[in-house]
Amino acid sequence: MRTLLLLFVLGISLIGFSQEKQNSVKLIKQKHLTNLPSASAVKLLDGSIYIIGDDSPFLYKLDSSFAIISKTLITGNDSMPNGRVPKAIKADFESMAVFQDKKEFYLLVLSSGSKEITRDTIHLISLKENRVVKSKNVRPLYNLIIEKAGLPLDGINIEALTMNKSNVYMMQRGNNNENLIMTFNTKDFMKYLNKENANIPDFSITRFLLPAMENTLAGFSGACILKDNSGLLFTASLEASTNVYDDGEILGSYVGTIKFSDFEEGRSTAELVVVNGETLKTKLEGISIKSVVDNKITIIAVSDNDDGTSWIYEMEYVVGID
Secondary structure (H helix, E strand, O other), rough: HHHHHHHHHHHHHHHHOOOOOOOOOEEEEEEEEEEOOOOOEEEEEEOEEEEOOOOEEEEEOOOOOOOOEEEEEOOOOOHHHHHHOOOOOOOEEEEEEEEEEEOOOEEEOOOOOOOOOOOOEEEEEEOOOEEEEEEEEOOOHHHHHHHHHOOOOOOOOHHHHHHEEEEEEEEOOOOOOOOOEEEEEEHHHHHHHHHOOOOOOOEEEEEEEOOOOEEEEOOEEEEEEEEOOEEEEEEEEEEOOOOOOOEEEEEEEEEEEEEEEHHHHHEEEEOOOOOOOOEEOOOOEEEEEEEEEEEEEEEEEEEEOOOOEEEEEEEEEEEEOO
């Protein structure tokens, strides 16, 4: 079935996906984060960089030079062998979004859902209070996504989350099945999070076709809203794994965009990250925008090395070069 899906995607990729050759990704600087395990999402806010890792219980705060200046315990125990939570019990924090309520900012940290009990919670973190102010088990929501999307019972793997005032976008990684985006009304989603007995909010599902390489489909791994609110900026990584639980060989990563005007058609553009003529064989897991000047987007991205360390990158994504 996986081979058939790959052939299907390759056969119709020109319909739902275009790799615009005039786009480009340029590496500006990078740093090896030896004391931050398995980076999985990144957000920039008021000059600070916030990062989570899929086998770390902390929210890390970094300065502009990529130095860790503080960390906040999200859940669990801060006593970890080799600085990492064992795979069997880790929360698998894979995505994070910024939420603003009046003048106060919060971060939403979401587990992937790829394993029941340990990986099905969303946490609301107050940056003003520097603590978790709300946590909720979202397994019922994940089960509904599985049902509506026709995913296998063990097939859910939410790896990206972003939001604006109107909508929340939750993104299913499709390295072994389809890439999906679930769209929620923001007010309804936050009501569901904050009220214990609130109903699961309505949502739509859009299927997206991403590129493939060496018999491996790219899968959504991170996202943020474009500064002009015209669409999404995303990362998608190529990991040769046959399921949502085990790691696989990393073949590379893409940076791309989805315009809201093309959203319903499942259209996207993406560019393979190449440095000095060679594919950057890292698993980009999160992306955030630092600045935008004309058609040049300066981004901060993070990667998970699967070895207890991470990389952080500053890149320039140029859109629409003639």
